[in-house]
Amino acid sequence: MQGREPFCLINQLNKKRMNKYELIRHLSGETGFSEQEVRLVVDCLLNATIDTLIKGQSLTFHNFGSLRAVWQVERPGRNLRTGEPWLIPARFTVKFRPGKALLEALNRDK
Structure with missing residues (x-):
């Protein structure tokens, strides 16, 4: 390699x-x-x-990116099938932030 x-x-x-x-x-x-x-x-x-x-805790992979858990508060949403409004419950989600080397590799030929 x-x-x-x-x-x-x-x-x-x-x-x-x-x-x-x-x-x-x-x-x-x-x-x-x-x-x-x-x-x-x-x-x-x-x-x-x-x-x-x-x-x-957050997790960082050098030159690749970092992951962290983020709390999302309850927010309004809509049932896509019926159009009926409803509340999306509060929950944790994961956010990814790409590293510089990853972004450069992805955009090298652009």
Whole structure:
């Protein structure tokens, strides 16, 4: 993987979405680790991310971006099918702020 761009996945995507299994297969091919080993690492990373956000802490991946849990207050909404107004309950949501290197990679050819 040496000499490759840090966001090699961005340049290799031929479709609009990559699921977890496809990511695991890709990482397995890039690193030479088995799919089971990569799945374990991906699952641990996702669980650690969830645990960190539940504790109210933010999570930062250098050159990629940061995640943080944000409280959204109750707000008015509308049922799209019937048009009937209703209140969207208060809840936590996750905000992602992209890092500089990610934004530069995404906009390199623009």
